[in-house]
Amino acid sequence: MGxxxxxxxxxMPKPExxxxxxxxxxxxxxxxxxxxxxEVRQGKRFELQVEGEVTEAVLADVHRMAEMLLSNPVIxxxxxxxxxxx
Amino acid sequence: MGxxxxxxxxxMPKPExxxxxxxxxxxxxxxxxxxxxxEVRQGKRFELQVEGEVTEAVLADVHRMAEMLLSNPVIxxxxxxxxxxx
Numbered sequence: 720m721g722x723x724x725x726x727x728x729x730x731m732p733k734p735e736x737x738x739x740x741x742x743x744x745x746x747x748x749x750x751x752x753x754x755x756x757x758e759v760r761q762g763k764r765f766e767l768q769v770e771g772e773v774t775e776a777v778l779a780d781v782h783r784m785a786e787m788l789l790s791n792p793v794i795x796x797x798x799x800x801x802x803x804x805x
Numbered sequence: 806m807g808x809x810x811x812x813x814x815x816x817m818p819k820p821e822x823x824x825x826x827x828x829x830x831x832x833x834x835x836x837x838x839x840x841x842x843x844e845v846r847q848g849k850r851f852e853l854q855v856e857g858e859v860t861e862a863v864l865a866d867v868h869r870m871a872e873m874l875l876s877n878p879v880i881x882x883x884x885x886x887x888x889x890x891x
Binding site: 729730731741744747748751753755756757758759761762763764766767768769770777780783784787788789 | 815816817827830833834837839841842843844845846847848849850851852853854855856857863866869870873874875
């Protein structure tokens with residue numbers, strides 16, 4: 720079978736944007752007995768399977784998908800990368 | 806300043822679990838003019854800053870946080886890893 724490449728898009732709130740979900744997690748940690756975590760940011764992770772090889776053209780397409788559909792560029796940053804999976 | 810280590814927790818729906826958010830994204834792609842994507846899974850990404858060094862004990866703690874708070878182990882898998890950031 721070989722390796723199946725997977726394209727991953729990570730979408731995170733921009734550093735200057737408030738992240739209420741991350742703050743809620745951070746606030747819950749001490750109540751659960753955890754200490755030592757100083758910041759939590761929560762974002763989204765997308766895993767895409769594509770037909771055929773992951774070429775530069777495919778990655779350019781995924782970039783446009785991330786801009787148009789997967790993220791809100793006003794408040795979020797995204798990163799596209801390829802992961803080889805078994 | 807040096808590198809600030811960041812602990813990342815990726816939380817994804819288990820393969821056997823329906824993922825309506827991923828399906829919605831997959832369904833929207835052709836309408837936006839994109840082809841060639843055969844599957845989309847949507848999950849969550851958490852970025853944690855911790856005090857001091859990221860030791861094995863810290864990572865074990867983050868594992869327990871992921872089990873108790875960041876994921877729902879019945880329907881989601883998670884992965885913990887360290888990323889060095891500038």
